[in-house]
Amino acid sequence: MSDRTAWLTEDLEALRSQGLYTTIRHIAGPQGPWLIADGRRVLNFCSNNYLGLANHPHLVTAARAAVEEYGVGPGAVRTIAGTTILHDRLEERLARFKGVPATVSLQSGFAANLGTIAALVGEGDAIVSDELNHASIVDGVRLTRAARSVYRHADPDDLERAVEAARSAGAGRVLVITDGVFSMDGDLAPLDAVVAVAERHEALVMVDDAHGEGVLGRGGRGIVDHFGLHGRVDVEVGTMSKAFGVMGGYVAGSTALVEWLRQRARPFLFSSAVTAADVAACLAALDLLEASTELVDRLWDNARRFKEMMAAAGFDLGTSTTPITPVMLGEASLAQAFSRRLFDGEAVFAQAIGFPTVPRGKARIRVMVSAAHSRDDLERGAAAFARVGKELGVVG
Numbered sequence: 040m041s042d043r044t045a046w047l048t049e050d051l052e053a054l055r056s057q058g059l060y061t062t063i064r065h066i067a068g069p070q071g072p073w074l075i076a077d078g079r080r081v082l083n084f085c086s087n088n089y090l091g092l093a094n095h096p097h098l099v100t101a102a103r104a105a106v107e108e109y110g111v112g113p114g115a116v117r118t119i120a121g122t123t124i125l126h127d128r129l130e131e132r133l134a135r136f137k138g139v140p141a142t143v144s145l146q147s148g149f150a151a152n153l154g155t156i157a158a159l160v161g162e163g164d165a166i167v168s169d170e171l172n173h174a175s176i177v178d179g180v181r182l183t184r185a186a187r188s189v190y191r192h193a194d195p196d197d198l199e200r201a202v203e204a205a206r207s208a209g210a211g212r213v214l215v216i217t218d219g220v221f222s223m224d225g226d227l228a229p230l231d232a233v234v235a236v237a238e239r240h241e242a243l244v245m246v247d248d249a250h251g252e253g254v255l256g257r258g259g260r261g262i263v264d265h266f267g268l269h270g271r272v273d274v275e276v277g278t279m280s281k282a283f284g285v286m287g288g289y290v291a292g293s294t295a296l297v298e299w300l301r302q303r304a305r306p307f308l309f310s311s312a313v314t315a316a317d318v319a320a321c322l323a324a325l326d327l328l329e330a331s332t333e334l335v336d337r338l339w340d341n342a343r344r345f346k347e348m349m350a351a352a353g354f355d356l357g358t359s360t361t362p363i364t365p366v367m368l369g370e371a372s373l374a375q376a377f378s379r380r381l382f383d384g385e386a387v388f389a390q391a392i393g394f395p396t397v398p399r400g401k402a403r404i405r406v407m408v409s410a411a412h413s414r415d416d417l418e419r420g421a422a423a424f425a426r427v428g429k430e431l432g433v434v435g
C-alpha cells in the first residue's frame with residue numbers, strides 16, 4: 040500500500056484506542072429472538088425487527104412466490120423500465136394503512152430522506168431541523184441550497200424561535216423536519232406542538248416515522264395516528280426495514296407531493312427500485328398488521344416488562360417512552376466492555392453504541408425488545424444485564 044493511505048491505518052488505530060471501533064458480528068441464519076452470531080447461539084437484543092416479521096412464514100412464502108413470478112431484479116429504474124404492478128399495489132395499500140391520499144416507495148428510508156428534502160426546498164428556502172435528527176435527514180439537508188438551522192431537541196419554543204428567524208430572513212418555503220421516534224433514545228417528537236408551530240408560520244412539516252411504523256398508533260399506523268394529526272402533516276417518511284421486517288422506504292402525503300417526487304426525487308430517478316420479493320413481503324406484512332393488533336400489543340407488553348426489570352436492577356434507561364431501551368453507560372469503552380461481556384459470558388447479543396451515532400460521553404447499549412421474545416427470554420436477558428452491571432460496577 041502506498042504512503043498516501045497511511046493515515047487510514049493511523050485513524051483506524053485511533054478509533055480502536057478510543058473504544059470507537061465498531062466490530063461487526065457475523066450472522067448465520069434468520070433474524071429471530073435467538074440467532075447464530077459468530078458461530079454461537081445468542082439472545083438477540085439488537086434487531087429493529089420489532090414484530091418478528093423478518094423471518095415470518097407468511098412473508099417468506101409471499102417473497103418466494105414473487106421471485107417465481109417476477110424473477111430477482113427490477114431491470115432498470117422505474118421511470119425507464121416501468122414499474123411492477125406489485126409496487127403499485129404496495130403504494131396503494133400503504134396509503135390506506137397510513138390514512139393518506141398517496142405514497143411512493145423508494146429503496147430505503149435513507150434514500151427517501153435524501154430524495155425528498157432536496158425535492159422540496161432549494162435556494163431562498165429554509166429548513167429547520169431537530170438537533171437529534173437521523174443522519175439521513177442531516178445528509179438530505181446538506182444536499183440542498185436552502186438555509187438551515189437546528190432547534191433544541193424536542194423543544195417547540197426553540198423551534199418557533201428558529202422558524203421566526205427564517206421568516207425574518209425572508210425565506211420562501213420553510214420546511215420543519217423531525218424524527219417521530221428518536222432512534223437512539225426512544226423518546227417521541229412533540230408532533231402536536233411541532234405542527235401547531237408550523238401552522239402558525241405557514242411552514243411545511245416532515246416527520247420521519249422509521250421507528251413509529253408498526254409500533255405507534257392504532258395497530259402500528261405510526262406517529263401521525265398516535266397524535267391524531269391526519270391531514271396536518273405534509274410529508275411522512277417511512278421504512279420497511281424495521282417493524283415491517285423487510286427492506287425499502289416510502290414517502291406518504293398528498294397526491295401532488297407523490298406525483299412531484301416521482302418527477303424529481305433523485306433516488307427515484309437514478310436508482311433501481313427494491314425487488315418484487317421485497318415488495319411482496321411488505322404486502323404480506325401489511326396483511327398481518329391489518330388483520331390483528333396482536334403483535335403490536337405483544338411488543339409493548341414485552342417492552343414494558345423488560346424495562347420494569349431493568350429499572351428495578353438500577354439501570355438508567357434515559358428518556359425512552361417506546362420499546363427502544365437505551366441502557367446509559369457514559370464512556371464508549373465501558374459500553375464496549377459491557378457488550379463484549381454480555382456476548383462472551385452470557386450469550387446475549389446487545390450492541391454498544393458510541394460516537395458518532397450518539398454524542399461523546401453518552402455511549403450506551405441499546406436493547407431492542409421484540410414481540411417475538413418470550414417472557415423467559417426477557418427475564419434471562421435482564422438477569423444477564425444485572426450480573427454484568429454489578430461486575431463492572433454500573434449498578435450496586
Ligand SMILES: *Cc1c(COP(=O)(O)O)cnc(C)c1O
Nearest residue numbers: 147148149173222247249278280
Ligand atoms: C433506520 C432509520 C432510517 C433509515 O431506514 P433504512 O430503511 O434502513 O434506510 C431513517 N430514519 C430513521 C429515523 C431511522 O431510524
